[in-house]
Amino acid sequence: MSEQLTLSAETRELAGKGASRALRREGRVPAVVYGNNEAPLSIHLEEKVLMKMLHTGHFMNSVVMIDAGGQTTRTLPKDVQFHAVTDRPVHVDFLRISEHAQVTVAVPINFINELKSPGIKRGGVLNAVRHELELVCDAAEIPNDVIVDLAGTDIGDSIHISQVTLPKGTTSAITDRDFTIATIVAPSGVKSEAAEAAAAAEGGEEEPGADEVPTVGEAETEEGGE
Structure with missing residues (x-):
């Protein structure tokens, strides 16, 4: 508290x-x-x-x-x-x-168990979308922080508010959506390789096929050669 x-x-x-x-x-x-x-x-x-x-x-x-x-x-x-x-x-x-009023407070998030995250072990990066949460609680029981456990998370995973165990006696002030707390993103090197692979694949698809119709200029050249 x-x-x-x-x-x-x-x-x-x-x-x-x-x-x-x-x-x-x-x-x-x-x-x-x-x-x-x-x-x-x-x-x-x-x-x-x-x-x-x-x-x-x-x-x-x-x-x-x-x-x-x-x-x-x-x-x-x-x-x-x-x-x-x-x-x-x-x-x-x-x-x-008052002593036991229901209040809305911004409580900092504490991420734990980064070393137990397979994604982070493989070079993934924790992207904290939020650094604090707005909680509704008793004024006499305001928590120091909100614990978010990263154990078991992998690259590409997202952690939403529904996956977080909030401190006893508190609720999220935002109730209309399951918003994102954090994501585990791929390191820049992996993202660059993926982008290059995607670009190469797109380039291969752009090679003209044997049955493509020649352009106007090509058709005129062929006719002139005859």
């Missing part, structure tokens, strides 16, 4: 670009807490602490307790905006949730 995080914050009275820029110059990150039929709460966080949590790799699928103004609010991070040049966080959105 994903761990619960705690962030200390301060409420902010002023909004707008000017106020937000001033906060960022002081090493603070503007944020907002919304949802659960309550008024939005404007806050700001310490950038260094936020960056440390972002670097854990599971910030977006963790419950974050926001401690602001003497009150603690249970939230789920929904969006982090970054500066286009510096990659520093410039704004964060948090969604209020």
